[in-house]
Amino acid sequence: MALQLWETLKEAIITYTGLSPATFLAVLALGLAVYYAVTGLFGPSDHHPRSRDYGEETQPLPPPVQLGEVTEEELKQYDGTDPKKPLLMAIKGQIYDVSQSRMFYGPGGPYALFAGKDASRALAKMSFEEKDLTGDISGLGPFELDALQDWEYKFMSKYVKVGTIKKPVPVTEEGSSASEPAPAADKTEEKSSAE
Ligand code: HEM
Numbered sequence: 593m594a595l596q597l598w599e600t601l602k603e604a605i606i607t608y609t610g611l612s613p614a615t616f617l618a619v620l621a622l623g624l625a626v627y628y629a630v631t632g633l634f635g636p637s638d639h640h641p642r643s644r645d646y647g648e649e650t651q652p653l654p655p656p657v658q659l660g661e662v663t664e665e666e667l668k669q670y671d672g673t674d675p676k677k678p679l680l681m682a683i684k685g686q687i688y689d690v691s692q693s694r695m696f697y698g699p700g701g702p703y704a705l706f707a708g709k710d711a712s713r714a715l716a717k718m719s720f721e722e723k724d725l726t727g728d729i730s731g732l733g734p735f736e737l738d739a740l741q742d743w744e745y746k747f748m749s750k751y752v753k754v755g756t757i758k759k760p761v762p763v764t765e766e767g768s769s770a771s772e773p774a775p776a777a778d779k780t781e782e783k784s785s786a787e
Contacts, residue, residue: 659755671708716740
């Protein structure tokens, strides 16, 4: 009876897989071995409680600390390389504490390049290029600005805002010409009040 079953099984293996029964069983065993090796790596095991292997991850995070205004240069020290410092990232000049997502932004994480920076341009353009790792969003198109807005909403709802980026006062020609009319108006006012 058992022999007959094995014969049927052998035939089925050859018909459906094209492999000899021995090869099929070897492939099956290898598959199972890989499966258990992989799940053993990630799943909790009875003999080694998670807390021992992943003790660091399960430790509660300290509450976010408000920093106020911070320069882009100062923000760099919060890129996760110092585990004692919070992990920060900025969008549109607003700084968020992303320490809870160390697996994304921490060293070795897929988005580590955004940490300690205002990544607005990169997020808007869905780019990982070095030149886009900046808070400068000038010249972006409407779709890119929309994408950036969505990122900002996501960050606002998921993370705590802990500060803003202190911008150096821009000294551009555009800026100075735009502010010219105001002082002119002031002067006339001064004159009239002096008379
Ligand atoms: C092949 C393309 C990509 C795939 C498959 C992918 C996949 C993912 C996944 C699965 C997550 C986790 C989502 C969650 O659990 O909340 C994630 C998060 C994220 N992705 Fe991507 N991604 C891709 C491209 C990009 C690009 C191009 C950018 C920006 C330049 C980006 C920026 C981010 C950021 C910032 C997060 C973290 C958001 C948070 O803090 O919650 N991704 N991505």
